[in-house]
Amino acid sequence: MSDDPLPDHPEVRMPPPLLHLGGLLIGYGIDQALGWTLPALPGREPLAAALALAGVGLVVTALLQLAAHRTTAMPHRAARVLVTSGVFRFSRNPIYLAFALLHLACALSLASPGMLLTLVLVEWVMHSHVIAAEEAFHARRFGPEWQSYRQRVRRWL
Numbered sequence: 001m002s003d004d005p006l007p008d009h010p011e012v013r014m015p016p017p018l019l020h021l022g023g024l025l026i027g028y029g030i031d032q033a034l035g036w037t038l039p040a041l042p043g044r045e046p047l048a049a050a051l052a053l054a055g056v057g058l059v060v061t062a063l064l065q066l067a068a069h070r071t072t073a074m075p076h077r078a079a080r081v082l083v084t085s086g087v088f089r090f091s092r093n094p095i096y097l098a099f100a101l102l103h104l105a106c107a108l109s110l111a112s113p114g115m116l117l118t119l120v121l122v123e124w125v126m127h128s129h130v131i132a133a134e135e136a137f138h139a140r141r142f143g144p145e146w147q148s149y150r151q152r153v154r155r156w157l
Contacts, residue, residue, distance in 0.1 A: 036113045052102060058101065065085070082146060091153065096131070100123060104116075131155065
């Protein structure tokens with residue numbers, strides 16, 4: 001057991017956008033290697049476009065709200081304040097939700113079953129490593145304020 005103090009920032013080692021990008025590339029590679037493609041689904045392209053638009057809108061809105069509160073959007077840096085208003089009233093992780101929507105939009109747009117499979121894997125890594133580290137940090141940093149927020153607002157939606 002170590003006597004080192006707990007870090008003053010979340011211990012996030014892999015940037016979430018790179019996790020999703022890696023998942024998309026691996027999924028595309030799987031599709032190419034196995035000759036996979038999704039069956040023709042009516043409305044797939046408009047659905048992909050709507051998901052992409054929602055994802056972009058959500059990430060931009062969340063980033064603007066974090067900037068307005070003068071706190072970081074970088075998961076490996078310490079948040080100065082706990083933002084609980086705006087899109088953060090509905091999701092504790094609106095940026096990660098946006099990344100998932102964009103990943104899904106890419107998978108649908110490219111008719112990629114491999115990207116759908118890697119979305120599941122990426123979200124497991126996000127939940128188990130990135131979000132777990134951030135939530136542990138927020139519990140230490142913001143204490144009762146975090147616990148109250150955590151009880152009121154769901155992790156995703």
